[in-house]
Amino acid sequence: MRINAMQFQAGLSMSEFFASYGTAAKSYRAVYKWWWPQGFRCPCCAGRAWCCDLLPTQRLPSSDQSDDGTMFEGTKLPPRTRMPALHLLTSTKTNMAALELMRHLGGNYKSAWRMKHKIMQVMAEREATRRLSGFVQIDATFTAPSYVVIEPVRSFDNASLKDWTAHRLARECEVYTDGLACFRRLEDAGHAHTTLDTGGGRAATEAAGDRWVNVVLGNLKRAIGGVYHAITQGKYARRYLAEAAYRFNRRFQLRELLPRLTKAMMQCKPCPESVLRAASNFHN
Template structure:
């Protein structure tokens, strides 16, 4: 395994070395037929570009990328690997323009690659948060665009009402004991939707630390404890009667990294993609103690681990 981008490039300078490395990662050196699951004799054909299943009922050819996000991509494998490494390693993310320049693909290709990679950076945590849980909401996403210049306030209003143009609201929750963050994008935050989401993500009996917002009232004394800091009175932390610190500083710190990232790197993002950006930033936050190559592995394993086997074996309509 490589420990930095330089080693990645040195170990995988071309398509062939990438394919060998991928085969090792995917099958631990012993190819398995993705069509029928046969793990006996598999033939290496076409100078190592492809494999052929040795099962008498199958005999199908396949490549190391079949069924993965890399299948059928015109972008060279080594560029994909570099892109994953760069995308997971940059604390505040990277723009498609910059990534394109760094790895030598068009901005359009880089944009596509980033979206594919981001889709994998979604961490599915099924464990509910517990103990002290900080919660806070903020707004981010697209602001007035330059092409609104000259439009009437009514026209701007109308534009902002369409989901892809308006700013989104985001709810962030942080578990105090682990520092893990979970971020959810809403087109607008309503109390019922927020209550349902919180009930799903936070264990009953937990104590919420929030500002004075009325959004959390349905949860208070209704399965959940709540302590508030009054931001409008410039109160940002206090010590509760039981001795622990009441604040939302961990969520606030997360917002600050995410907002700097979005304003500085992506400039503007539309509501349509807001959840993906939330996932990207929470992935980085929740894995911030890992080394870059460890983060790379997590994303990479997610990419090749999800083989749509059913899709592959389903009869094609042709």
């Protein structure tokens, strides 16, 4: 296999991880630094000290206090357990099932499942606003993609494509697709559209215009099928796809994944188990 510098870049090794975040105190200091990189500012008066007008729940939380208002709200896992979970799910080359996460972290399966789905929910929320611009390929591409959007749609019909296009494509993109009938509506939305006729069968997957999209989708299918074996597609498919897209779209800066995801976990609203299990597959 040809060596690709991006694939072989150094990530955050386990020894480096434990040296930097191996204790509760180190984990808490890291989160504090990522949350306030320029130093603490009071949300009430913008001062360096705490304002007396703040409610107790608005004050700087200690490592033993709750995480009200963040995705960590309600979790019983301490910081020294959360940080390894975030690291494992961002540093893995493929995917990691909740059962394997449980074996790494200890504890029970339900706690591992909730943590994994909260992390995937944050990944989905971060990817939900991504819009592709410039040269865009849908089901067909000529070069290795820089960014991807992977999510389920309700149907391959005109209404679903119109909704997805408005949400995911910047204006006046140049779009390349296969011959699916609904893709003809891309021109109505103001996009330059080229249809690639590659035929069918195995030869179509190896054609010049289809190679890289099939590499991405093939890797995705192997990762999901090999690790999870089966997922509840009607409820959770969007999260699992967002997990893959989140890591793919940030693959150029592996060492930044942990602080970026941790900060995102603090920025996102709470998501209790009842909400996690009632998830919708679709962006709208």
